[in-house]
Amino acid sequence: MRVLENLDRAVIAIDAQGVIQLFNPAAELNTGYSERQVLGRRYDDICIFDNAFTYLIQAALENGRSISTQEHIMLRRPIGKPLPVTISVAPMFVEQGKIDGAVLIIRDMSPVVKLEEAVRRADRMTMLGTMSAGLAHEIRNPLGGIKGSAQLMAMELPEDSPLNEYIEVMIREVDRVDGIIEELMNLSRPRTAENSAVNLSKVLNDIVLLQKEAHCDKNIHFILNLDPSIPELIGDERLLTQLFLNLIKNAAEAIEDTGAVTISTRITSEYQTRSEADHPASLIHIEVKDNGTGIPPETMKRLFTPFFTTRKSGNGLGLVMCQKIITEHDGFIKVDSDPAGGTSFSVYLPLRR
Numbered sequence: 001m002r003v004l005e006n007l008d009r010a011v012i013a014i015d016a017q018g019v020i021q022l023f024n025p026a027a028e029l030n031t032g033y034s035e036r037q038v039l040g041r042r043y044d045d046i047c048i049f050d051n052a053f054t055y056l057i058q059a060a061l062e063n064g065r066s067i068s069t070q071e072h073i074m075l076r077r078p079i080g081k082p083l084p085v086t087i088s089v090a091p092m093f094v095e096q097g098k099i100d101g102a103v104l105i106i107r108d109m110s111p112v113v114k115l116e117e118a119v120r121r122a123d124r125m126t127m128l129g130t131m132s133a134g135l136a137h138e139i140r141n142p143l144g145g146i147k148g149s150a151q152l153m154a155m156e157l158p159e160d161s162p163l164n165e166y167i168e169v170m171i172r173e174v175d176r177v178d179g180i181i182e183e184l185m186n187l188s189r190p191r192t193a194e195n196s197a198v199n200l201s202k203v204l205n206d207i208v209l210l211q212k213e214a215h216c217d218k219n220i221h222f223i224l225n226l227d228p229s230i231p232e233l234i235g236d237e238r239l240l241t242q243l244f245l246n247l248i249k250n251a252a253e254a255i256e257d258t259g260a261v262t263i264s265t266r267i268t269s270e271y272q273t274r275s276e277a278d279h280p281a282s283l284i285h286i287e288v289k290d291n292g293t294g295i296p297p298e299t300m301k302r303l304f305t306p307f308f309t310t311r312k313s314g315n316g317l318g319l320v321m322c323q324k325i326i327t328e329h330d331g332f333i334k335v336d337s338d339p340a341g342g343t344s345f346s347v348y349l350p351l352r353r
Helices: 002-006 025-031 051-063 110-156 163-188 200-214 237-253 318-328
Strands: 010-015 020-023 073-075 083-093 099-108 196-198 219-225 233-235 258-274 280-290 332-338 342-350
Touching: 010 025, 025 099, 051 083, 051 099, 083 110, 110 163, 110 332, 196 237, 200 219, 200 237, 200 258, 200 280, 233 237, 233 342, 237 258, 237 280, 237 318, 237 342, 318 332
Parallel strands: 219 258
Antiparallel strands: 010 020, 010 099, 073 083, 083 099, 196 233, 258 280, 280 342, 332 342
8 A cells, every 4th residue: 555655656446337446645646536535436427538538438337448648648637737648547357267356557648748848949050050050051141241231332322312311221220130140140159168066046046136136126136046065066157147137137037127037046956957977966946937928828838939039129039049058957847837827947967077
């Protein structure tokens, strides 16, 4: 029984009449139901057991078949968001091969789904880098010709010509496009890592000090919950500063007038990575959370898409650059947002000393 209580997968036992006889703590956590609510009730009286669950359970109880889902099924719970899960159902037999019930095992796949999304974002970054390197050469050559021609026209026109205003706009816009291309090139350009021992707490404290001044016109409370036991990590301090400055600045800008930005650090056991010597390496979890305007679901899907921005002054490359920096440090990023209650960016970096 202790094994079932400590297992991280939901285990539900159903007798031959379809009545739930066992419901371990992981099942309570995943489904949103307590053991008291479900024991002694038929499984088809519980709303979470939709058609997909019913088919699997009936296959075990009626046909004695063991069956598992290959794809994720969304587990719809009474409280909280639907949970992506995989399901395995196996029949239980007694003497003479009589079916006496079934065991249902549910595995929460949400950590895997989030990791898969992080990998997809990293793949998009690689594709963007390859594309931008080729485009830069093709675009910059005609841009140089346009700018040169505009400058020659400006030299030929009299100072009081009304056309000078249009030429200034042409040159300014060419320079703006050239700046965007330069930012794209920075995403694809290989660089030598300038790794050193980085005091993460100091980096975050310095950024918050600057952001307090930058947003002094708002009533924003910056909260630092930093774990003092985290040792220095190996990384590029300049790039890590750029990463967290972008995230903290975005969090502050999401607050209209009054609110809080909370920055937390801790060593997490939720995920692990492998070091160069193939030893398990712990991950540092850095969370930047605000209680400002959340991100709508349709915007969340495009969040790391180059040139996508909801701000008038943005160019849509800030989060793309954050993704690149995190990838260069062998980490990953997760985003959670409630349109009515703020956003949380979680960065995971390997602790390498």
